[in-house]
Amino acid sequence: MNIVFAETVYKLSKCSFICIFKPMTETISQNTPIIYLAPLQGFTDHVYRKAYSEVFEKIDKWFIPYISVKNGSILKKYLKEIQVENNRQNNVVPQVLGKNPEEILILSKVLEDMGYMEINLNLGCPYPMVTNRGMGSGLLPYPEKIKIILDEFFSKSKLKLSIKMRAGFDSPQEIDKVIPVINQFPLTEVVLHPRIATQLYKGEVLDSAFIHAMQNLKHPLVYNGDIFSSEDFMKRQLKFPEINFWMLGRGILMNPFLPMEIKNIQISDQEKSQKLQDFHNRILELYSDKMDNEGNVLNKMKQFWIYFSYVFPNQKKNLKTVKKASSIKKYSEVVKKMFWEIA
Ligand SMILES: Cc1cc2nc3c(=O)[nH]c(=O)nc-3n(C[C@H](O)[C@H](O)[C@H](O)COP(=O)(O)O)c2cc1C
Incomplete structure (x- = not known):
């Protein structure tokens, strides 16, 4: 997880402050774009998804970060993420990570028994602790292994399946060999983050890889990567006008x-400020209800602030202040002041 955080912070240090208190721009599409929440392990957990769905609108599909197998059964720490009572939103899709058909089928069976209709296969995770074990984007150089997984899955599971993938592990040419394989199976859709794994989240997204997928993939295609503002979205939409997901x-x-900005839904600054507070307070409340140790709640909130701090003009200062808080009482005091400043 430390590597993930390091990458996150690196990436964020390259982003400028995203000013949310500005007029919303109009989108150019006649069709309303369909927006999915990406799975981000450690961030878009069930608490985040629940609080978000209560306060904000306009997510069309929710992806649960990956679950995986240890010693022939689902890793226990993932159970609360997939429990149906923790996933009451419409269109929730759990994601599975595994190195072979056996692992994928173990997870599929758990999810099918819980009542899920569709799952997503992770062929994108770029981190060595995953790829060295032949999972995530570690499967992309081996289309024959992907074929075996999909053959077994579709012969033994009743679930629908989509794939989330990168353009390759260490070459964007790998996608050329993966597409003919995945075209043979009845996938619901393919989400493509057009980078290769060795880039992690750095460097340019590879438009050419996305265009190649647009031209060759038989399945509905979903774009993913580096959309941080409605302007970023419009640029991507201009580049890929056929894409609506x-x-x-x-x-x-x-x-x-x-x-909401992408879908051109307007609300006042006052409502925005209130929603941000409601969202934050709900997350704090839910973590406090679920965890009996105050230190764990504080750690979760500090993690949430790695990204949430970007809604404030004083992003760096506020994040530093939150990180210094030594108790929930102190945390709540400093955060209250920050909200007061933007009210
Ligand atoms: C901290 C972190 C955790 C992630 N966890 C997952 C995951 O569990 N499953 C997955 O498919 N992708 C995961 N991703 C990748 C994201 O889903 C997404 O593809 C990536 O962040 C690019 O999209 P974005 O630029 O809109 O953030 C993760 C990314 C980050 C930074």
């Missing part, structure tokens, strides 16, 4: 109004 991750964490 968009998955957003860090952009939503940094600006929870982004889906």
